[in-house]
Amino acid sequence: MSEPTDFEEFLKRVVTIVFWILLIVPIIVLPLLFFGSEILQALQLLVNANSIFILINKAQNPFLAFELMDSLGQGPCIATATYQPSAGCNPTFFRIVIFPGFTFVALLTLWLGWFERKLAAKVHMRYGPLYAGRISGVLQPIADILKLLGKELIIPAKADKPFFIAVPLLTMGISAALLTLIPLSERVYVVPPASASLGLLVLFAVLGFYPIIILMGAWASSNKFSFIGGLRALHQLVSYEIPWFLAVLGVVVLTSSLDPFQIVRAQSKIWFIVPQFIAAFVFLTATLAELERIPFDLPEADTEIVFGWLTEYGGMFWGILFGLSPFIKLYVFSGLFTILFLGGWLGPAFLPPEIWFILKTFVVITVIMFSRVFNPRIRIDLLIRVGWVYLILLAVINLFIAVGLKAFGVL
Template identity: 55%
Template sequence: MALIRNLLEFLIRIAILVVIIIILIPILLLAAYHLLGPTFPIEPSMLLDPSETLAFTLKLMDTDLFRITVFPGFTFVALYAAIAGLWERKLLAKMQLRVGPLYAGRFEGILQPIADVLKLLSKELVIPKVVDRFFYILAPLLTVIIATAAVAVIPVTDKWVIARSDVGVLVIFAVLGFFPITALMAAWSSNSRYPLLGGLRALHQMVSYEIPLILSALAPVVYAGSLNLIDIVRVQSSVWFILLAPVSAIVFLVCALAELERIPFDLPEAEPELVSGWLTEYGGMNFGLILGIAVYIKLYVLSALFTLLFLGGWLGPAFLPPEFWFILKSFIVTTLLLIPRGVFPRLRIDLLLKQSWARYLILALLNLLVAALVVLSGFSLR
């Protein structure tokens, strides 16, 4: 009897969901139509006539709406996040002689991300009574929003970019500067001790490693003489900046690891001491939004930025399309950022902070001054 009642309850909830979706989709379509309106002359006949389908699709692919929602925008990075998450689990499992996800999708657990999302969506949402509900719910949302805002200025090629900003590098660093705030927001609104300790550690760590990160990104900017990411890649057609500024590149990778709170710098989430750091009180899809989507979008942003600044972006031999080269290079950098998790132990917090200020800051400044001297001595790539 109880089983039937539970089943009925579940079916009613599904029905409510379907009704909401049916109401929402026309509203969203209408909004999209108005967003496209002036730049995109759409006629109902184009949708119905099969001979116009290709022309219609090509026209659609040339709009801002398509770029924001699909290719360099949200769908692409969400897919990249899912693939990077699965790749991380499989790679670490193989490094530690385990098997990793195995059953979902028959072949090597390839459908595991979908299974994870379905599980998180259907889990009971446990929110502790003492939390500050508004900010508790807002923190994961804001983390995803901020991570995706940084994607807007990253060019996959010179054609596939959402916002052609002249100050792209600065925009990305400005957006990255918001992450300590969301971490602290989640920690403070949880009203619990482990999250508070983890949040304060996250604040110190992200803030300390932001300075070397910014300064190491300045060396390529000095060589290229531009803050526009498309220009920076074009200048690298003869030589990649990783050869001209190798110390900056290494400092950038280390600081990216620290900004991402990955092992060896995962003190904010250190399991043996802090349970799960500033994420301790989160569960279900709230947790999934931060750890499943936002963190991996941030991983994509930092590896794409490394590719653009040091590895020549989409430049590569012509037998493959430039989009492929960009995604391949970003994925290799992502793998480089994932591997330390299977290799290194964790640092202590005072050593971690001291290392940032006493070593990486000085190294980044030295390489910056060397780059400035090289440019002042008359060396130019343009």
């Protein structure tokens, strides 16, 4: 190793500056450009005491949020004002940030963390979190978040600083981007039906960033265990994306559409889990691998490589990378399974469709969580073999079934 020359030093600085610009523009500047006016308007409405007063008056209604969205223009309140296009305010901001976007899912996932611990504890014949928050530890995730916020953020001396910091931010951005493509129902969505005709394709495209970001974090940590974990994650995510796409392709063939709304509408007669049960199995298995959950948690296999690519991340960085982002991903993938195979928000009319969607997603999440308590971790060579041989084979067989069903006009 020789000392870096002045030119190398200069190049390094230029690259760093370009990197920060590239990072800050999509995360901060672009949202401000697009939603700046909406944010200002929302703030103005927030300070309007009259609107809050009306909101409180309506609080007795249990389906307040849905009703407000359904019956637009009943008066100047926050929800209607931010939602109603005619009021001069674009509803996109509200949909992305609050409901059914980031805040709603973040709160849901916070609670999912508690639920998973309690579920595992039940199988293990113990209590799980119990004392934080009096009632069987429901505030346990809040305590964890508060603690993580107060932790010292250590950036290793030999780490590549900009990349090291960028990875949690980018992961959060991508999780939020994935969320936008999961509609809760025909009326509660982030991306409206008119522009969702290529919804699944965009979802897959966004998902393709994950391996690169993970490898970036692993490399920037400059730790041997991180490096091995990053390579494992790269192998695993890339090999399981293919059977995953192929499984979805069966549904796409049956409905001739990439639009989640169209796919759900096509399941009004029969849920696709019946004709496409192989695809559902392949999709669920690949989902486990994509989520890095046991039995496929090789990138963070703690007894082998400490914490894999997350070894050097602590504090809130870790909170985002291991707490928030995987649970948002879990919600997205379970929601996608619901849309593709379980008929989305379709269900008897005694419950609103949004509730049906959340219930079904919740069932899928429980199934995914249960795989954790009954299975050991598998080895990387077995993992790659399962992905490239068995799952792809099953997915192709399923594709033929789908084409056959379509050709003979059964569905």
